[in-house]
Amino acid sequence: MIKVKNLYHSYSNDDNYAVDDVSFEIGKGEVFGFLGPSGAGKSTTQNILTGLLPLQKGEVEVAGYDVKHIKNKMFNKIGMSFEQSNVYNKMSGLENLEFYRKLFDVETRNPMDLIKLVGLDGKENIKAGKYSKGMKHRLTFARSMINYPEMWFLDEPTTGLDPAIAATIKDIIRQENERGVTIFLTTHNMYIADELCNRVAFIVDGKIRLIDSPKELKVKYGEKLVEVEYFKNGELAKDSFSTVVHEEKQKLIEVIREHEIRTMHTKEATLEEIFIKVTGRGLV
Template identity: 30%
Template sequence: MTSPQGVGARLGFRLVGVEIRVEGLVMTYGDVRAVDDVSFTVAPGEFFGLLGPNGAGKTTTLEMIEGLRKPQSGSVRIDDHEPWRREPALQRRMGVQLQSSSFFERLTAREQLDTFGALYGVAAGRTDEMLEQVGLVDKAGVRTEDLSGGQKQRLSIACALIHDPEVVFLDEPTAALDPQARRNLWDVLRTINASGRTVVLTTHHMDEAEVLCDRVAIMDAGRILELDTPAALVRGLDAPVRISLAPGTLSVDDARAIAGGDPVTADDQGTTITTREPSRVLTALAQRDALDGLSVKGASLEDVFLELTGREYRA
């Protein structure tokens, strides 16, 4: 497991954000142990992800870190402060975007930000900065009920950032967004983190975590199963590589000769060699001038996730 301090040093964080220490968190609801002895540390300036299927305990864990719930057992410290005590000085350093965001009725995007800013005593000019940062300048005069789902999510994040917090908590910020809106929001989240803020994200989108997060903790049934960088988790899976050839590139017999005993499948979409020796196979294909239209797919964070949590659907 990679230490958060090691990650920060390697990636060259600007250590502006706060450090989060979570130790032995427990939360139960009746007989259900929603969070079961969860511990981890988030380094200043790190982009940290909590991943897991529905009901894994991600949101409950995040709510305890944010101070919305007091842990039944264990502790959370944000720069040596306990967030559940709701200290005004600490709350000003935190920005929170909840899974389901609510806005004041009948206010425009600009008015929403002005209102949130006024609660923190923020200068009015900050609204223009945030509208530009989240790409909503042209929607400033539009009422929130008339914004698209992606625009509402960006406005929600802007409201969480209006007071310039050092740590930002995002609970499934791209849930229910279309692919274009998700990618657009990723750019916003990268900008937030690049400014030096610590970011803690919950998501069940593995591609999102793989692109954005420095480290991820995969949760299930209230426990952390694995915690490391996405790349290290994928390497640890030791999964084979799938090399796919366009139809007509090679005969099945030639593909099997190159595979040398590795599995080969063929259909109307082409031929696929599944191997743990991709360099050997790719070299042989190059020698036969068979690289046109080729695709190579290794394991992903999604493969790690499914290996750890299973493939059974959970509503």
């Protein structure tokens, strides 16, 4: 669904690149996470893919269309949920969706169904300018689905949402992906990426440092440990044991044999820990 080869972009029209020789491909039905701190080049890349920024250098194909020669038909196939909501404040939530659906010449979803899906029912007739930040974000998210997009761009889809609403949004993303929608997810939230993505790319200073699945990254970069809580002399003790070092494995066996085990689970590195290990950078 997406092919990017040797992509560059400079805001100053010189060799100071915000996106520097970026290449990747995304297959149909994949959830691809584009992960990095603020200023890493995530939004710049996404804006080029969606036609909001001109292609300066490189080759980019989205949903079968060359973005250097964008055709209006491409926008029938893509949806875009922005981190910064850009709804019409003087229109109600429902009016926003009714207006937006008229911009497409393909089948669109029922606006009221989308209002209910994101939990804004009962507030559909309120002017969007009176919505909270989180409500505007949900309206923007709903709007991005209205044309049944085949390629769905999501920029920080759970930012500013309370945990219950964020869980609902993640469920919707999973459901759409099960329907066959390909998803390009830009975020600095490693937890949502770990939950949703088939593969992730780490981008820092405009360059992609690594592309792989969360599972493979944890296997490759995570320590193979078992964390055990057990009772020792009447008190609760907690230790971690390597599952690859022979002496540590023997100690684990002794603890299991000689003590009452309260909890035991494997410990794996988080995506954030792996990101820091690979890039030497944090996510802020």
